[in-house]
Amino acid sequence: MPADAVLQVTDLDVHYGKGRRRAQALDGVSLEVRRGETVGLIGETGSGKSTLARTILGLVPASAGRVVIDGEEVSGYRQRQWRTLRRRGVVQYVFQDPLRSLDPDVTIADSLIEPLLIRGVARGEALVRVRPLLERVRLDEELLARLPGELSGGQRQRVAVARALVTEPALVILDEPVSALDSANRVEVLEILKELRTSGVALVFISHDLGSVAGVADRVAVMYQGRLVETGTTREVITAPQHVYTRLLIGSAPTLRSGAASRADRDALRAALLTA
Amino acid sequence: MTILSELRTPHAVPTLPDEIVLALRDVRIYDQVNDREIVHGISFELTPGRVVGIVGESGSGKTLTCRAALGILPEHFAISGGSIEITGQEIAGLTPEQWTGLRGSTISAVFQDPASYLNPSIRVGSQIAEVIRVKTGAKRRQARHRALELLAAVHLRNPALVYEQYTFELSGGMLQRVLIAAAIAADPTVLIADEATTALDVTVQAEILDLLADLQERIGLALLVVSHDLAVVAQLCDEVLVMREGEVVEQGPTAEVLHNPKHEYTRMLIAEHEQYGLERYLEAEADRDGGLTRAG
Numbered sequence: 216m217p218a219d220a221v222l223q224v225t226d227l228d229v230h231y232g233k234g235r236r237r238a239q240a241l242d243g244v245s246l247e248v249r250r251g252e253t254v255g256l257i258g259e260t261g262s263g264k265s266t267l268a269r270t271i272l273g274l275v276p277a278s279a280g281r282v283v284i285d286g287e288e289v290s291g292y293r294q295r296q297w298r299t300l301r302r303r304g305v306v307q308y309v310f311q312d313p314l315r316s317l318d319p320d321v322t323i324a325d326s327l328i329e330p331l332l333i334r335g336v337a338r339g340e341a342l343v344r345v346r347p348l349l350e351r352v353r354l355d356e357e358l359l360a361r362l363p364g365e366l367s368g369g370q371r372q373r374v375a376v377a378r379a380l381v382t383e384p385a386l387v388i389l390d391e392p393v394s395a396l397d398s399a400n401r402v403e404v405l406e407i408l409k410e411l412r413t414s415g416v417a418l419v420f421i422s423h424d425l426g427s428v429a430g431v432a433d434r435v436a437v438m439y440q441g442r443l444v445e446t447g448t449t450r451e452v453i454t455a456p457q458h459v460y461t462r463l464l465i466g467s468a469p470t471l472r473s474g475a476a477s478r479a480d481r482d483a484l485r486a487a488l489l490t491a
Numbered sequence: 492m493t494i495l496s497e498l499r500t501p502h503a504v505p506t507l508p509d510e511i512v513l514a515l516r517d518v519r520i521y522d523q524v525n526d527r528e529i530v531h532g533i534s535f536e537l538t539p540g541r542v543v544g545i546v547g548e549s550g551s552g553k554t555l556t557c558r559a560a561l562g563i564l565p566e567h568f569a570i571s572g573g574s575i576e577i578t579g580q581e582i583a584g585l586t587p588e589q590w591t592g593l594r595g596s597t598i599s600a601v602f603q604d605p606a607s608y609l610n611p612s613i614r615v616g617s618q619i620a621e622v623i624r625v626k627t628g629a630k631r632r633q634a635r636h637r638a639l640e641l642l643a644a645v646h647l648r649n650p651a652l653v654y655e656q657y658t659f660e661l662s663g664g665m666l667q668r669v670l671i672a673a674a675i676a677a678d679p680t681v682l683i684a685d686e687a688t689t690a691l692d693v694t695v696q697a698e699i700l701d702l703l704a705d706l707q708e709r710i711g712l713a714l715l716v717v718s719h720d721l722a723v724v725a726q727l728c729d730e731v732l733v734m735r736e737g738e739v740v741e742q743g744p745t746a747e748v749l750h751n752p753k754h755e756y757t758r759m760l761i762a763e764h765e766q767y768g769l770e771r772y773l774e775a776e777a778d779r780d781g782g783l784t785r786a787g
């Protein structure tokens with residue numbers, strides 16, 4: 216494993232359900248994310264992107280394969296070890312809907328310092344430590360006293376990002392972090408994510424919005440039916456997609472000037488995909 | 492897609508190409524609890540086959556405008572000015588019975604949160620078949636057959652299986668397609684699509700946009716599209732309205748508004764789109780290939 220790899224996933228298999236209902240959600244997935252790198256994870260609905268994220272966080276057990284986080288092999292971890300790892304805050308997670316990651320009855324300040332209190336930091340010290348983070352996610356200090364319901368969607372998502380950063384994680388996984396936001400807030404959050412790279416944190420950015428991915432990711436990984444079918448630099452994957460599914464995906468994205476690939480082209484790719 | 496041409500029921504009244512099927516004239520929407528006007532006057536006209544788009548800031552009143560046109564404003568909200576006409580009929584005096592007659596068959600809608608519009612304890616196929624039975628008077632077997640055709644038309648992989656499933660067994664993207672099938676089941680004249688493809692991945696989105704384009708061309712479906720994605724609007728809409736804080740700040744032919752924006756807010760929306768758009772890569776590449784552009 217290269218010295219600067221923060222995440223290394225090797226030949227990961229994941230199954231859901233038991234007996235007759237057992238179904239494979241991930242099939243031999245391998246992925247590496249380095250320090251300060253942002254990897255965009257795109258692909259079909261139901262292809263296993265969120266499952267991969269949940270497996271890395273120990274929320275879903277793997278049936279085969281290895282997951283190494285910041286040099287530590289976590290694949291064999293028991294529940295208790297996972298809890299300890301999560302408490303240390305080495306890996307953090309940001310959901311699409313910030314209301315799900317923020318307690319509606321807890322002020323923004325208390326939400327932000329909670330991960331630090333859990334680690335035994337005193338309240339006063341914790342409050343001092345979160346202040347520079349507010350600046351990084353462009354939030355005004357006066358918001359600290361408010362409840363999540365009193366913030367706009369964009370502000371809430373920035374709080375969720377700040378909260379994920381409090382423990383100085385090596386890796387943050389963001390699952391559709393901007394899809395519930397309007398244009399201005401989306402740009403704001405994406406700008407913040409780009410700036411984060413300079414601090415060395417590694418990001419996995421899951422999104423259906425190829426424009427957002429193109430804007431923040433250094434590399435892109437494409438999932439299709441439980442498999443990782445293509446990885447490459449963002450430019451490679453977008454301008455010269457190799458796998459048929461990736462070609463269909465990129466060709467389906469409308470753009471302001473040229474529109475998506477022609478319908479005949481897409482139909483041909485879809486047919487090729489079915490016979491592949 | 493051949494079945495689409497057969498989707499229109501024989502007894503549906505054909506609309507004339509220049510008939511105005513939906514007209515909003517300086518519509519204002521008022522919040523009675525907080526005693527403030529939310530939408531400060533919006534006007535546009537839809538004729539058969541025409542597509543009008545609304546883009547703009549979150550909370551600017553796009554969804555409320557759609558709901559006003561469907562006669563389903565939330566409690567405490569009211570139309571406080573202007574007028575709305577559906578196929579020439581002023582909606583102000585409509586009785587609940589008349590609304591029931593219009594909704595689904597003349598004007599129909601798909602919203603962003605599909606789960607809240609379907610009954611969780613009834614198989615989704617039966618729900619579509621029921622719409623077809625009530626709105627077109629079809630017999631049970633006919634209705635089932637047509638519901639299956641519609642599920643195939645929205646590109647669900649296994650229509651027969653989906654027909655028998657409940658909402659909790661379907662992914663968000665599948666549910667959205669079921670809802671679109673239900674919305675077009677009774678051959679509406681006007682379809683309102685409020686962020687209808689936002690939850691879908693772009694390959695499915697492209698299929699749904701193709702389907703809407705087919706319906707628009709073949710049966711003259713008129714569309715009102717709300718989307719935060721300027722590229723979707725560029726692809727689909729003839730005319731676009733840009734809303735901000737309840738105000739229509741700019742309105743005109745889509746190509747004109749998006750390529751030659753007049754208002755500062757429109758310019759900002761376009762800049763934001765381009766800052767994080769595939770265009771940056773694809774166009775740079777096209778230039779390198781000697782001006783080769785993607786098919787339109």
Ligand SMILES: Nc1ncnc2c1ncn2[C@@H]1O[C@H](COP(=O)(O)OP(=O)(O)OP(=O)(O)O)[C@@H](O)[C@H]1O
Nearest residue numbers: 231232240258259260261262263264265266267662
């Ligand atoms: N808790 C679960 N129990 C059973 N099956 C599940 C569960 N969660 C996900 N699945 C199935 O696993 C597959 C992968 O789902 P996953 O949510 O990882 O996809 P995704 O790529 O994140 O999709 P989307 O883009 O729609 O969010 C799907 O077929 C899904 O139905």
Ligand SMILES: Nc1ncnc2c1ncn2[C@@H]1O[C@H](COP(=O)(O)OP(=O)(O)OP(=O)(O)O)[C@@H](O)[C@H]1O
Nearest residue numbers: 397529547548549550551552553554555556565566
């Ligand atoms: N059911 C409701 N009860 C109270 N206020 C509402 C309700 N629906 C909308 N509003 C308010 O009316 C205003 C306009 O809302 P609307 O949903 O039309 O915005 P929108 O343009 O569709 O925004 P978005 O892009 O976020 O969907 C907002 O200030 C919103 O908070």
Ligand SMILES: [Mg+2]
Nearest residue numbers: 264265266390
């Ligand atoms: Mg997911």
Ligand SMILES: [Mg+2]
Nearest residue numbers: 553554555685
């Ligand atoms: Mg809305």
